[in-house]
Amino acid sequence: MSVAIPNVPARTSRRRGILTSRKGRVGFAILLALIAIAAFAPLIAPHDPNAIDAARILAPPDLAHPFGSDALGRDVLSRVIYAYRVSLGVAVGSTLLAFLFGVPLGLYAGYHGGWVDTLIMRPIDMVLALPALLLAVALIAIIGPGSDVALLAIAVIYLPILARVVRSSTLVVASQTYVEAARARGTPSRRIITRHVLPNAIGPAIVQATILMGFALQIEAALSFLGLGAQPPTSSLGVMLADGRDFLTQAPWIEIFPGVAIAITVLAFNFFGDGLRTRLDPRGVAR
């Protein structure tokens, strides 16, 4: 007996998980690999990343040193691997920090509105008005350079962005009938926020955060390039770029490999973010 089963496109659209999006899958896979590299750096790196070798100054790639050596004779491959730890750490750490503080602020501002909204959002708007990199440089000038300070500075830049995103989605969710119903029932507002508003409003912020992680890597690279991030001999991808720029014509490998590493990572974050959006973005649901 054969029953015609209609081809239901809704089936795939219902399974909107990130793994169904090809981009999301690729992004996720690369990120897993990169996180593994960062986590197991000491096991993977073939050499001590900080060992100076006068005999290998600007030495080109060979079997023992597949990425070549830098101006101090250090192994570029090992340095890229260790640099990942710093760069990824700063990128993920700063975004998480901004997320932890930005989301509650946006949530309360959006839910309560009125003077609470003004009190929270006006200073945040002021921070938003400042150019991101300038703000980071200013913060570092005040506190002093270092990866941890760079992490903090990027978190400060990101907090307003995430707070804004959460506030907007909270405004939408807070006017939904089920929220009104909960309110009418006399549910305490803290419970409404955590049980009803937060789960429904946080999607866009998560997507935004993933994308921001990719950009955080670029900001960290820029700060390190300016000498404001990781301090020598610790390398981050930005420090490596800064170190390599004087040797571009003679020893391009110093510049190329960290550059490629940044590109791959940012791309992976963006793919992953796109995948997440398909899953979480309200516009994705409507489609």
Next chain:
Amino acid sequence: MNGNEEQRAEALARRFLGGDLSRRSFLRRAGGFSVAAMSATSLGAVLAACTKSSGSAAPSGGPATGTPSAGGTLKAALTGEPDTIDPATSTIYTGAQVYDNIFNKLIDLDPSNTFYGQLATAWNATDEKTWVFDLVDTATFHNGEKFGPADVVYTFERILDPKTASSYAPLYNAISKVEATGLTQVTFHLKTPFGPFLSNVANNGEIVNQKAIESKDPARNAVGTGPFEFVEWVQGDHLTLKKNDSYFLSGKPSLDGIEFQFLPVNQSRVDALRSGDLNWSDAVPLQQLTTLKSDPSFNYVTSATAGIPDYIALNTAKPPFNDKLVRQAVYWALDRDEIRQVAYFGAGESGIEEVPTGSSWYDGTALVTPDTAKAQQLLQQAGITGTLDVEYLGLPQYPELLKTGEVMQQQLQAIGINMTIKQVEVGVWFDAFVKGNYQITSAYQERTIDPDNFYALVVHTGGDINTTGYSNPQADQLIDQARTETDTQKRFDLYKQVRQIVFEDSPIVFAHYETINYLMQKNVVGSTVNPTLELRMQDVGFTTPS
């Protein structure tokens, strides 16, 4: 702080930070006022004018030989733009590179460290405090004024006049009076016998003409007696000089003119030289030195008689380097040869003394062989068990200095000193350096012709650039004695003793000596690196005019 001090402060800041334009755009000469008086405004003004790049020294290089034929305009690249072209007020190296071709000094040092006359034909000390200079009587200024003793008197009075705010005034503080004692003779009367007198007269003191200075802004219009006349200065682009047809030395200069371009980026100088857009360039990038100096399309010139001593400054006023034993441990742990190989791509000379090996003041001190065991033993004697944590203040503007820090970090690790590097931007570094808010850092002192230019400033108690807080009455006494001694051999021996005390006490540890280098097209000849760093284009020319 009054206006003049403010200006001097700014001048001094430029001297440190001028290096920002390039590793070699350091201020040319010694200034002599308290760096502690540096104000935030003057520092800020200077910082705003700073851009960034690097470049510098080299090892051996043959002279560019050949006979120049007359004619041709030389396109020459400097590492940055001059601040002014007034010899009394310009404070950066690139300014001097330009104006030394427009003016003449009384005397200068030739590449073999011998004094020779420019506007002076003879010079004698009639007693310990009186110097008599006989002058040429055929020289005329570019404005037609005839050169005479009155110009010499005016020049030095102008430099010493507080209103001029010249950072070179301290070089001539010993002068009590300059007077014309004949139609072609001037006499310098000194307050005390002064050993470095001739060196300092060769160091600066380009002769200017009162009428010219007072008729047009001297900062932008230079009128001298030199081989070239000023034509135009297009800010941010180029500065042009043309041949002085009535130059008092017949047959010179060979060139019809010079066009100076300002190219702070190392690679652009090399590229422009290769493409033929330039004929001559200052400061070969160190990492390309090995290939460029043997490149058959270029002439490469360097010298062991001129450059910059780079040293490690140890703050003797703060733990742990207030303990002489810990400083000595650093002295014995440093592998200066490795620093040269790694941080300077093998260029320059390993750090031994404040002067290069080709200087007549170099006393032949052997390169220190690093001794890890001895260094560890010294640390033990100092009562240090386990690792010692210290913080090195890094200056990213000067890649070679920062790399020296990284190499040193590894070398000190071997004796149990855990040195962390903290990079700060140049203004923060400068502030910490002059106020003594650091433990250990790298610093440099612009070219030292006479050892007095170094020890009186950097090592003497309360010296203007004594930022280590070091004070040793015995060293002070020797430095003072060498300053007022006029017998060269006695001075040589005194400085030898000063160095022994500095090695023993190690408030500073010489890490490297950066030499100077020029690169030019094969058909450019006659360029030499001179001990006073004077860029002497009067001898330069093309073998085949282009």
